Amino acid sequence: MGRAVPAVTRALDILELFLDRPSLTAPEITEGLGLPRTTVHELVTTLTDRAYLIPTPGQPTRYRLGMRLFQLGSIFADQLDLANEAREIAQRVAASCDETVHVAVLDGADVVYVAKVDSTHPVRMVSAVGRRLPAHCTGVGKMMLSGLSPEALDARYPRDRELTGMTPHSITSPARLRAHLEEIRQSGLSYDECESNEAVLCVAAPVYDHTGDMVAAMSVSAPSLRWNPERGEEWGELIRHGAAELSQRLGHRPPATGPS
Known part of the structure; x- marks a missing residue:
């Protein structure tokens, strides 16, 4: 068995915060996970670039789950x-x-x-x-x-x-x-x-x-x-x-x- 990759684990931890909240800001993610602000900024930027997160309309510093997760979830549901x-x-x-x-x-x-x-x-x-x-x-x-x-x-x-x-x-x-x-x-x-x-x-x-x-x-x-x-x-x-x-x-x- 290979070891878990810390950066991937942290990115997934961020996504899982949205299980209980429809939207979150970067400071709220930082507080929720206890991660450094720079780490959260880099991870959120990457997740946003890949459409796993998207800025909330009218609130660009607040994020919600993106279309890529919907697509993956739809494939899972179909199966x-x-x-x-x-x-x-x-x-x-x-x-x-x-x-x-x-x-x-x-x-x-x-x-x-x-x-x-x-x-x-x-x-x-x-x-x-x-x-x-x-x-x-x-x-x-x-x-x-x-x-x-x-x-x-x-x-x-x-x-x-x-x-x-x-x-x-x-x-x-x-x-x-x-x-x-x-x-x-x-x-x-x-x-x-x-x-x-x-x-x-x-x-x-x-x-x-x-x-x-x-x-x-x-x-x-x-x-x-x-x-x-x-x-x-x-x-x-x-x-x-x-x-x-x-x-x-x-x-x-x-x-x-x-x-x-």
Whole structure:
């Protein structure tokens, strides 16, 4: 393995700052990354010359993401059938329950949302496509972690290292996480009980591709004020069917259960 190139790493760090901010000035980038002003100036100039960043109209010292990133993202989206298929099915699931529906993939020890359909309620979960969260704190993340081999799970979560929580309800014990993942494997559903947001609960189900690998998870999320055990069970079955339909769209065929 070659070593990481510091200049490239810093340029990517700059681009990733825009995940949470639509526009930034050079001083804001300098403050956010703790880099020297001259380094930031050189990197921003290079990224602007290559159209990865563009000056904001009317504010030439403020930058936003450029067309080159849109082009690369579009190519990625075209290749990712999951995102296209997920959006259509998530819309139908959301229409059935009028709650927020997410589809997410696993990236290391994080989840990244690739599709989202909002509830029409004025009080609803705040999230966005592209958002990244710790997998062990979310329903979709725990579902996908339950599909990993013990070796892959150990690589992400060493058994001797405590996990970082997002709320007081988050799982922080490696042993407890492993026990919880076994429960998820048995039930086929994963719940986030205010573990990533103290005011939100969700239930998630697995999404498989044509090889039988778990490639994503789909969830229904709702504020705690609209959640109760009966709804949790109802939405669990709804998301189970939605995830199964998405799996079928991706070419998955469940194993035969034998003669009836």
